[in-house]
Amino acid sequence: MAVEDFAVEASHIMMFARSIGDDNQIYYDASYAAGTEPGSIIAPPTFAQASAQFDEDYFLRPKPGKTWFGSGKEATGLQKKAKDDSDGEKKDGGGAAAGGLHAEQHFEYHRHLKPGDVLSATVKQGETWEKQSKRAGTLKFSETITEYRDQNGELVVTARGVGVTTEKVIEN
């Protein structure tokens, strides 16, 4: 996702590590981390994905005054899928989205993220392709490449995501 100002903060790293069930002290204890090889708190390997928090238009976060497609009193605030919504908000082709699933995710680490980093990310569309599946009908894949740069303009993480939309619901 495209973001301009993704400030990497220790408390966010701690919460993210908790959410993946990782109690490694390097994710929350600065004095422990100072004695490790990285020498400071670092972020877990998949943390860059939390850049969604810093994408103002991120489609998969409810926003004040905007219609949300999840349930309230009724099962949805919109007809069927927000995908067809014409409010012009960005959709994230590389991630899980309503009506779509996350098929692949790849990270290349030029260095590991740490508190104090302020990242910007640019997104390029990659390839698109189709595949037939007995289980899910026609699968439509689309790839996005996200480059995360730090406050000095240095490339720190390259992420490649593949999203897929399926013709039929997959129930395993």
Next chain:
Amino acid sequence: MSLSASSIKIGDTHTEVLVEDLKRTQIVQYAGASGDYNPVHTDEKFVTEIAGYPTVFAHGMLTMGMTGRLLTNFVGDGRLTKYGVRFVNQVWPGDTLTATAEIVDIREEDGQRLADLTVTTVNQDNTAVLTGNATARIDD
């Protein structure tokens, strides 16, 4: 902890249970931390009545995150240079996930020793939910 070329060999594996009886609350916790609030992961009414799934399911990235824990426990903190996965089956509340990493190559690139690994995460039925690979810097 980190690996060194002299103490590992191709075929070495490391296995960990990532989660037992995955709770819906952990999926909510991941939604909050990652910022991905897609209701298919947390909203039973939406996911069953609108999206057409039997129940909510975990973010692929939650499984990738938990599997990343196995990798960093194995190769050491800050040692990964690459980590990529395919999400091959969905992860549901109640699942118990076990991941295994295997060293498939030990090599040198630009004077740096590297280990290539494959990683597979399976559920309680031994069905793969995630397959992937990683590369880590190792010591001599």
